[in-house]
Amino acid sequence: MSFRERTSRILLSAPVLRLSSIITTLFGISIFVFLVLRVIPGDSIVGAFGIETGVLTPDQIAELKVYYGIDKSLPMQYLSWIQSFLSGNMGYSYSTGISVASLTAKSLPVTIELALIGTILGVVMGIAIGTFSARKPGSIRDFGGQLFGLLALAVPGFVLSTAIVTVMANKFHYFPNGYEFVRPWEDPWMNFQQMMFPGLVLGIAVAAPVMRTTRSALLETIDKDFVRTAIGKGVNSRKVQSRHILRNSLIPIVTMTGIQFGYLLGGAVIVENIFSLPGMGRQVLYAINKREYATVQSSVMIFAILFITINVITDLIYRKIDPRIKK
Amino acid sequence: MTQPLLSVTELGISTVQDPRTLVNRVSFEIMAGEAVGVVGESGSGKTLTALSILGLLPRGVAVANGSINFEGNDLTNTSLENMQKIRGSEISMVYQDPMTALNPVMKLGRQLLEVIEAHEKLDASSVARVEVALRDVGIPQVERAMESYPHEFSGGMRQRVMIAMALLLSPKLLVADEPTTALDVTIQQQILALVSEERRKRGMSMLWITHDLGVVANLVDRLIVMYAGNIVEAGTVEEIFNNPQHPYTHGLLSSLPSRSDKSRKRLTSIPGVPQKPWLVGNTCAFAPRCFKASEICTSASPKLVGTLEKSVSCFHPMGGN
């Protein structure tokens, strides 16, 4: 094979194409975030000077100037932002004087923990109810399962959360989230209690689409020829369920799980707010209220990166599950 | 007179909701060691009849009446446990489409071992047994095949694997539902030869479903012809081919191209389209397309009369003998 052939083989191979596609999307996202948030650097920093709460040191202000690229044209501002971002300078929150990077380092793990708990709960519930429903389609059980799915979807997370807060905090006077947040390594039990309610709310929200996906995947698989072959061989029902039906239904379920987890990372804003969890969502909300565009911009960018990462990981997982997909 | 291995009596199959008859009062027997072919167009009910033996009817379709007797058990009325014992070890089935009949995410070796696992204990010799079975059906590089997935094989190879799987526990009866229809002609011949050979070696009974009369001539001892959910004629292969009694059978045979006929005449076909079984009332199902039809054919339904060697269900059987 000639050098040209070898190079083009590598350049056009699937993983490289995928990677370049991801990078382009990320750039697209950064442009989008930049434009949408219409950062007008002059206003932000002058505003900071004018506000008494500005605690930025001259060094930090200088870094912000670089970050925003004041006095440069819009495309140049974008470029200097990208440069700064990639080198770790994500701006400063001028109401607290802390860099966005270190704020994020503290808040991101909280959000990830919450998202994990919510996703796991949701997937377990969703698969359980979905399987339950799929066993007898069209029956009362099925109706019940689908009703659950519908309600889990329709009752907004903030309503459920508010109800929990009302009942637990105001009625039973049991509200672990009323205390300062503790990290899992500081006090695992307290941390668990603080994650319990918000995790449940998110879990219910995740369970609905997972249940629907599980149910339809199972129903579709049950009618497939190879299931008939397995039954025709005399394999017992339990093994047919697990080895043939479930294993072949996994792909859509894994896809949905990945999507939900990625979604929770950003979509948990409201729940974090209600249950006073110091996660990324609350960070963004706080920044929006204080008009701190740097924080909002960088945080949103981070969310997007995380989401894409999860997509890639999900992709890798189903290359493992389905031998038909070529590496 | 020995007892038949399989005895189907007045079998009726219909849809569960909004009941429509799909198979109407079908009766036949298969003796030990005997191969019986079932011929008919699509919609004739032949596949459903075959599937009903092992209780593999699709959702929404069920046995409505009649019985299927196998070694003293009525398969339409027996426990799930009993059925599971019979499936794969006493009676095995090979299906029409090899591309979809195997689990795409399970290695072939595992799928074959599953048959053994379902009926006996798996042990050191099991793998060897499976490898021998694969070699017997002509799969090359057996060790690699065991570790492969179905999508790595062609249709013909997959069908061979299915056959190996079906024959693994030496069943007394093999039910084959058009296993060569989805394959091209040369492969078809190979598979047919393979099955014939295996059958002869083991003295196994066989029920072979097909729409292609040509395929069946050298393969089976007796033939059953089905139309619109009914059996219209049955008998030995010689009798059917040389002396077809039912106009439909006659039509089927006439439509076969013949190598010896150099006249280059147009192939004859049976006019009209296949009748839907549930629309047949108290008439002969074939009447609308029959060149011998008369008034009685549309006012009453004919019964199957005759012997094991030759029987026909018609008001105007075609003379001869």
Next chain:
Amino acid sequence: MKRDPLKPKGGFHYYLQSTSGVVGAVLLLFMVIVSICAVFGWLPHDPLEQNVLSAMKGPNSHYWFGTDEFGRDVFSRTLDGMRRSLTVSISAVSIAAFFGVILGILSGYLGRWFDQLIVRLSDVIFAFPAILLALAIVSTLGNSWFDTALAIAVVYTPIFIRVARGPVLTVKEMDYVKVTRILGFSSPRILRKHILPNVTAPIVVQIALSLSWAILTESGLSFLGLGTQPPNASLGLMVAEAQPIAVFAWWALFFPSAFITIVVVGLNLVGDGLRDALDPARRSS
């Protein structure tokens, strides 16, 4: 009599056969009627009128859903809130559907670099959870109902692009369309006769579904204080305001929540019913 299953009007008869579709339509209709009443001001009380003496009273003959801590009639406020939610959502989804469908069809039909660009753009927006993006956009735009609608529209446009683009790609590849192109039929004609009928069904279903998500997003935003501002009534805002007093006045929390749930359930059921009615394969749930 043969009906062309692709034409939505012909599917009305089938829609009625779907129980969920009918139930959903009834629920939805109820909410629409209620909102219309609010639009014309046909409410028992002024949603903004405060009456401290009657504060925190449970449902009674005078105040059907009770009163909140300022003595405002929860019933009137709920209806008014529903009106706002529906207004914002319908506006948002209309904008999203309009631009999304046009872009989607053009993208699928014209293909090549334009298609790639549009698809990339949609992927970018898809990378964000709806609430987060809507939050971010609203923070820069403002609090008016139109700004909220615009923010939600941006978030939900890509899904319409995707839904419209799919059938276009499929139809474009079909032999009969290729033949028409070779024969020299004009593009607009092909678009009209072949592509539009195939695109209408999924779009209609998607509109129902997107409306339900839009309502959830809008109420989420106003719950956070980033939508309708007090003292105006908005379902999300009412839930937020009810939280401190819910222990004493469950009705202030219950009714706005129930209304949100009902309208979302209704829209989802309508979406399911439409899907069953318009899908030629007629798959049921």
